[in-house]
Amino acid sequence: MPPTFPPAELPRANAYQFTVRHMFLGTAFVLLLFAVVVPNSLPVSTAVAMGLAFMLALPGIRFSTSLRNLLAxxxxxxxxxxxxxxxxxxxxxxxxxxxxxxxxxxxxxxxxxxxAEGLHRQLGVERLIEWFFLLSILCVLSVALFFYLFLTRGAAAVEFFFQGANVNLNEGFSGATMHVYGSMIFLCGGFFSTPELIKSKFMRFALLVMLLICALTSGRSALILAIPIGGVLGWVLASRTVEHVGKSAMVRLIRYGMPLLVAVMAALYLLQAYTQISISSVFDIVFDKVASGGGSARAEMSRSLxxxxxxxxxxxxxxxxxxxxxxxxxxxxxxxxxxxxxxxxxxxxxxxxxxxxxxxxxxxxxxxxxxxxxxxxxxxxxxxxxxxxxxxxxxxxxxxxxxxxxxxxxxxxxxxxxxxxxxxxxx
Structure with a gap:
């Protein structure tokens, strides 16, 4: 090329990957929004989002040894x-x-x-957990909205969340029919086991309180049990993690155990002071369900199977x-x-x-x-x-x-x- 002409600017080699990455992350977040916050409420939209995220994850997929083992x-x-x-x-x-x-x-x-491979490659596990934190807040808000709409406008107002929705507030018990409680089993187990991943102490405390209140008012035994199971399992594994090596048990108790205890006490106080819910009634029903193998219907189902x-x-x-x-x-x-x-x-x-x-x-x-x-x-x-x-x-x-x-x-x-x-x- 003659020296009088300026050199032509070459297009960036990673321009296509940059565009696809952001399209994938946007689609993946929408997918998790549907799958975590309103699961089964928008099945067609969820399936479409899954398909789009799948196609956008394919261009950069890396068939590493680990992925090949899992595919096998x-x-x-x-x-x-x-x-x-x-x-x-x-x-x-x-x-x-x-x-x-x-x-x-x-x-x-x-x-x-x-x-999931695309999320690990384009986002990373730490950022994905930050997404789960945000999605947990949205889950809590959806539960609050569900109760408010059902109690003020009736079952027809919450058909988006659950067809044939119902809320039981009899004799100190609280229970509701929502698909989001399935997602919250995972979220409660994760955040009650590892609350230190929430950097803000205030948000850590607030989220644990909100998750506990949602669990106790759900009437779902699996969700209520996810909190002690996650907490105990997290406590057992706490001393075995890289981040806690060298820290004394007292330091771990003060930094992470005390906020958990305060969050539990605050949630129980709020429920007892501002609602008609009896914690003892909730626990009695949960224990009865666990002892009977999930209720009479599931017990009969198990016998038949x-x-x-x-x-x-x-x-x-x-x-x-x-x-x-x-x-x-x-x-x-x-x-x-x-x-x-x-x-x-x-x-x-x-x-x-x-x-x-x-x-x-x-x-x-x-x-x-x-x-x-x-x-x-x-x-x-x-x-x-x-x-x-x-x-x-x-x-x-x-x-x-x-x-x-x-x-x-x-x-x-x-x-x-x-x-x-x-x-x-x-x-």
Whole structure:
């Protein structure tokens, strides 16, 4: 080029990636807004957001060793699903059930895995937890709005949140029907286990109080139990994290234990002073539900599923096949007791293959904790996951594509950062 002409400006090499990154993060935040704050309220919009986030995550995906290992485990679960969908079809499973199983067990987990990989690559775990903090505030506001609209304008005003919504405020008890309580199981387990991730002391205290009030007024045993489970699990793992190495137990108690205790006392005081809710009544009902295995309906459901497992010899009856006890007349193959239902559908071997990715995840966290190398960010994710996973014993959250983020995102983030979780920690 002649020297009289200025050199042409070359386009930035990363201009396309920059645009896609921001489009992906925007779409992913909208997806989490739908999936965390209003799960199942906007199923079509949630599915569209999932599809867009999935396509925007694909251009920069990195098929690292960790992701390939996780995809290999996923492929094993896919083979189990395909086999038992065929078995279910041979035993009279309806086509709609087979299509639903394919979407929930094969398509949706893969989409969430790719989105989770994109979130780790473009956002990072720490920033994602900041998103969860903001989403927790929105969840609390949605619960407050639900109660206000229902008590002042009736059930028709809150149909957006839940079809056939109801609020029970009898004899000192409080309970409501909201899908967001499923998301809050994970959020309560995470933030009550690792409150130090909230940098502002005031916001830390405020969020814990609001989450506790929402849990106690929900009437959901799984959500109420998520708080002590998350708190105890976080306390056990606290001394095993990288951030707490070298700090005395007294320092940890003063810095993190006291705010938790004050938040609990403040929430209980506010409920007793300004509402008609009796904490003892709430706890009595929760204990009764836990002792009865989730209530009379779930207990009868469990007995029927146990009998089904014995009848098929632990080999599996197939997806889409029900037992004599009908939980949902429109979808008789759906059951709230997911653990037993899975054992009935795919047998002992199939259940072990389904559980394997979660089992390896748990083993990996324990190994790293024993080596005192567990990061606080993964303590948050693990404790939230444990609470959500325990809740699947009486709630079908893992079979709802909008709520599968609670089970897939912690798993993917862990596998990406620690691909060789079965090897001895050497550092």
């Amino acid at each position: 485990l996923y492929a094993c679960t896919v083979m189990v699903t395909i086999v038992y969908v065929i078995v279910g079809g041979m035993h009279g499973a309806p086509l709609v059930a087979m299509a639903e199983v394919t979407a929930v067990y094969i398509v949706s987990p893969l989409v969430w895995m790719i989105i 146990y009998q089904g497992v014995f009848d098929n010899g632990g080999l599996g009856a197939g997806h889409g096949v029900g037992v004599p006890f009908i939980s949902d007349p429109l979808h008789p193959w759906r059951y709230e007791v997911v653990w037993l239902a899975t054992l009935y559908r795919v047998g002992i071997v199939g259940t072990l293959i389904y559980v394997m990715p979660f089992l390896l995840y748990t083993v990996g966290v324990i190994r790293l904790a024993l080596a005192r190398l567990l990061p606080a960010r993964h303590k948050f994710m693990f404790c939230g996951f444990v609470c959500a996973f325990l809740a699947t014993n009486t709630n079908p959250y893992i079979e709802a594509f909008a709520l599968q983020w609670m089970y897939v995102i912690p798993l993917v983030l862990w596998y990406i950062e620690y691909p060789l979780i079965l090897r001895r920690v050497s550092q």
